[in-house]
Amino acid sequence: METIATKPIPKVPGFPVLGNTKQLLNDPLELCVQSYQKYGPVFRISSLFDDIVVLAGLEANQFLDQRGDEFLTAEEVWGAYSKELNADNNMIAMRGDNHLKMRKITKRGYSPVMFMGKEKASLEALDESFEKLCQSKSVKVLEVVQNMTIDLLGLLLANHKPTGYEKDIKYFLKVVLNVTVIRMWPKLYLKHPRYLKAKKRIDELAKKVLAYNQTHEHDQPNLVDDIIAAIENKEIELSDADISLMMLTPYTAGIDTVANNVTIMIYQLMNMPELKAKAKAEADEFFKEGSFDTKNLRKLDVMMRITMETMRRYPIAPVVPRTAVDDFEYEGYTIKKGQLVYMAQGVAHFDASIFKNPYQFDIDRYLPDRAEHKTKSAWSPFSLGDHKCLGNRLGEVMVCLITSYMLHQLDFEAVPKDYKMKFSVLPTPGPDHGFKAKFWKRQN
Numbered sequence: 001m002e003t004i005a006t007k008p009i010p011k012v013p014g015f016p017v018l019g020n021t022k023q024l025l026n027d028p029l030e031l032c033v034q035s036y037q038k039y040g041p042v043f044r045i046s047s048l049f050d051d052i053v054v055l056a057g058l059e060a061n062q063f064l065d066q067r068g069d070e071f072l073t074a075e076e077v078w079g080a081y082s083k084e085l086n087a088d089n090n091m092i093a094m095r096g097d098n099h100l101k102m103r104k105i106t107k108r109g110y111s112p113v114m115f116m117g118k119e120k121a122s123l124e125a126l127d128e129s130f131e132k133l134c135q136s137k138s139v140k141v142l143e144v145v146q147n148m149t150i151d152l153l154g155l156l157l158a159n160h161k162p163t164g165y166e167k168d169i170k171y172f173l174k175v176v177l178n179v180t181v182i183r184m185w186p187k188l189y190l191k192h193p194r195y196l197k198a199k200k201r202i203d204e205l206a207k208k209v210l211a212y213n214q215t216h217e218h219d220q221p222n223l224v225d226d227i228i229a230a231i232e233n234k235e236i237e238l239s240d241a242d243i244s245l246m247m248l249t250p251y252t253a254g255i256d257t258v259a260n261n262v263t264i265m266i267y268q269l270m271n272m273p274e275l276k277a278k279a280k281a282e283a284d285e286f287f288k289e290g291s292f293d294t295k296n297l298r299k300l301d302v303m304m305r306i307t308m309e310t311m312r313r314y315p316i317a318p319v320v321p322r323t324a325v326d327d328f329e330y331e332g333y334t335i336k337k338g339q340l341v342y343m344a345q346g347v348a349h350f351d352a353s354i355f356k357n358p359y360q361f362d363i364d365r366y367l368p369d370r371a372e373h374k375t376k377s378a379w380s381p382f383s384l385g386d387h388k389c390l391g392n393r394l395g396e397v398m399v400c401l402i403t404s405y406m407l408h409q410l411d412f413e414a415v416p417k418d419y420k421m422k423f424s425v426l427p428t429p430g431p432d433h434g435f436k437a438k439f440w441k442r443q444n
């Protein structure tokens, strides 16, 4: 007879009513790392609105990678977001064959192939953003990097920079994600006139992007072209709302992820002058002809290792939320159907038996003689399993190229010089908006 595990799941102490909300808002990763060390691979936490079971550690990562989608779904977590946009098909919320089909259709559009033929145009877009940075005595780093990321995503994936819509995109995403997915803001925010205005503008942008690509041929098909072709070939059936959601997904998935990493890297480089000098020399060599070849990206070895280490040390998605599809047993505990589960993939990044001195920022851990990231499913900033980031390589390359080209063109210092980075969580864990810096053109 099958035995049903009935061990109670250890509960991490918290405050009455608020539970662990304060820790979740301050540093969810550290909450999970410490709780894992104290309670093991399964523990229970709570936020203002939810009771959450956390699965953490290397085995949990391997479970997510190999069998996660059998037992867990993101359908409910992302359902309210899809509903807010009247959409039925949202890749992150899908399972099974339809999900695989969506991934197949959009795979090329979310890959670094999108840089091919647009190398020069990408650098020109960055130059334009850099020009603006240098005009101010100091700028909020995260904000300006978000804007350059938006422009680059638009150019690469849709041949259409969403100029003038940047504020609407950022505001809309902040509100909709904090209310519907992160569930830390009350639903009332979705009725606020500023939000409703931004939502209308976003819909207008999605329609413009689609219309532009329907009427313009490109030498190299972009993400939108591939989606249009799949609809025309009857590979998928999508409503207008589904299509609008797909036009928006590069921004939902790409802005905070790329911009948070670039911003942290700028801060790290300010505080690690030797590393900065090495990365700068590499960047000068890479961009010496005034452009670059997408096929040669491997030559940015130092910057790629800085990117990997930033993603390990400061993962922007330390957990991914899911719900249990059915009752299942894990490590001797029963996880009940419908239970909200956080897969805390970032915890393995701080396992000292895998990553030596895990709190130290050390790019040499990726050199062939150490290769600490090669332990299966340990290095997992892009999550694991069926929903592993589809833009993982594109994201890495964007982060690496933006930062490298910035080093080639600009110099910078924090304002004030001794600024210490603070972090915030909503909607995506990363640096807070308080980090300011002065940028100027390099004299070479």
Ligand code: HEM
Pocket: 074, 091, 092, 093, 103, 110, 153, 249, 250, 251, 253, 254, 257, 258, 261, 311, 316, 317, 320, 321, 381, 382, 383, 386, 387, 388, 389, 390, 391, 392, 394, 395, 396, 398, 399
């Ligand atoms: C640069 C750093 C990035 C990081 C760290 C990152 C991280 C992640 C993570 C953790 C997930 C899984 C979310 C979950 O399972 O709940 C994800 C999914 C996804 N990401 Fe990224 N991402 C990055 C950049 C990008 C970019 C630039 C794009 C495209 C513009 C992108 C497109 C996607 C898509 C489409 C999915 C959904 C995949 C699916 O559900 O099958 N990501 N990303």
